[in-house]
Amino acid sequence: MVLSRDFAVKAALAGSALLSSAVLFYYGTGETPLWWAPWCAALIVLLAAPRLPAPVAFGMAASAWFLGSLNMLRYTYNILATAPDAAVSVAIAIVLSMIVPACVFGLAALLFRGCVRRGLLWQGALCFASAWVTFEYITSVTSPHGTFGNLGYSEMNVLPLLQLASVTGIWGISFCVFLLPAAVAALFAGAGDARQKSMLVFGVGGFFAVVLAFGFWRLEPVPNARPDASIEVGLIASDLPENLTISDPGRDTNRKLQDYADHAATLVLHGAQIVVLPEKLGVEIPATIGADDALLQNFADHNRARIIAGLIRKDGPDLLNEARIYTPAHAPLTYDKQHMLPAFESRLKSGTTRTLMRGAAGLLGVAVCKDMDFPTLSRQYGNDGIGLLLVPAWDFGDDNWLHDRMAVMRGVESGFTIARAAKEGLLTVSDDRGRVLAQQTSKAAPFASLLASAPVRHDDTPYARFGDWFAWLALAMLAAIIANVRFGRRR
DSSP states (O other): OHHHHHHHHHHHHHHHHHHHHHHHHHHHSSSSOOTTHHHHHHHHHHHHGGGSOHHHHHHHHHHHHHHHHGGGHHHHHHHHTTSTTHHHHHHHHHIIIIIHHHHHHHHHHHHHHHHHHTTOHHHHHHHHHHHHHHHHHHHHHHSTTTTTTOGGGGGTTOHHHHTTHHHHTHHHHHHHHHHHHHHHHHHTSSOSOHHHHHHHHHHHHHHHHHHHHHHHHHTSOOTTOOTTOEEEEEEEEOOOHHHHSOOOSSHHHHHHHHHHHHHHHHHHHTTOSEEEOOSOOOEEOHHHHHHHHHHHHHHHHHHTOEEEEEEEEEETTEEEEEEEEEOTTSOOEEEEOSSOOTTTSTTSBOOOOOOEEEETTEEEEEOOGGGGGOHHHHHHHHHHTOSEEEEEEEOOSTTHHHHHHHHHHHHHHHTOEEEEEEETSEEEEEOTTSOEEEEEETTSSTTEEEEEEEEOOOOOOHHHHHOSHHHHHHHHHHHHHHHHHHHHHHO
8 A cells, every 4th residue: 555655656746747847848948949948847857856766767857858859840840851761861850859868868867866866966966967968069079960959049048148158158058057957956855964955055056156147247338349340231031932942053043143132232222231142042053153243243343342142053073052252343252161951961062161351340251051050160260350250041941040049159159240141031130249139030021131230349258269178077077976976886
């Protein structure tokens, strides 16, 4: 009777924790997350884990994460359904983006459970957060999708916390999201003495006090900022069906470029000094590129404004996803996209160099769409000293907020403004603090446009200089805590 009652209590605890945390993960991650929901979801899981048998705790935690990640199932299927070998691609995506992270989350909960049941409270809190950061970092350097899906993107609307990325990269944001609930759960785990709890409260409380104080300080107006260190940027994107197709080289590409140039001229009349068009407007071959270059170069010369267009260019046997930059009285510059979207862009050759431009307000750089999923390229631009990164892009509609904010994160990490124009996405200008200065959806008009004043200001951030040091610190903390737990068990 006692056994049956104990089983029923634990089953009810596991079930209620699983369902409530799964709902919170569902709304706290994915395309448009609620920033507070993953904190609460992790807290519920970790409050329950030490009170459950190890297999049940693992199953509860892993299932909660997996069910929550179903918020991306429709998005994943819609994208990959048109890819080559769609069924295989969808299956692989589900395993890598849902099942594997769920198992890692379950194992991290087990580590937390093992620590706090031994009275190792602060070790439990640190190992849980460090385990997740370690997993996300390893994923980012091995996956063709970089940091896509990182938990830190759920906090893009929490500007004081977001400033931590300028020091630690996105890894510090994920660490915070899981550290605080792990610390609170450890305090209520029914283990440890008063001294350990005091250490945990003062340690974690002091850490968050420093993080938030730094964040609010960094959001203060920049002292001694140059009043003229800004540039008027125009962004344009069209989601008309005839403008979303990647046409064969010829008249259709020239027609699209002419239509975009006509709308860009209106922005120039209202003050635009640079106009950014989206990615993959058409296909260029040697026979057609001269006429298209002449069209946009004439626009730049006549309007005395730069214009940047994303095009697919055939160069011998290679296909390049290219941003072509037209400057008054100068030959066109090019930037070749470095990070390709698997399946859809597998035939394209990756670029290897950055493109820098000197303007009256400061140094400018160029990237293309998925390049912004990877911190390394932006960090290199940060070390070049750019103040503004111009990004032609093409999103998938459903991911417009998420993919846009991933680019915003790169500006915070490496210290520059982002101006990004995306078909089936958003037109956005954001500063080096992650503040969205202006935004428009590409669905707003047949040719949606945005005109905004973009600060050209470079901030020399610790993250740009020292890279992923915090991710390596998290890995080292995780290894040290696991070794300590194993040593304690043997003793």
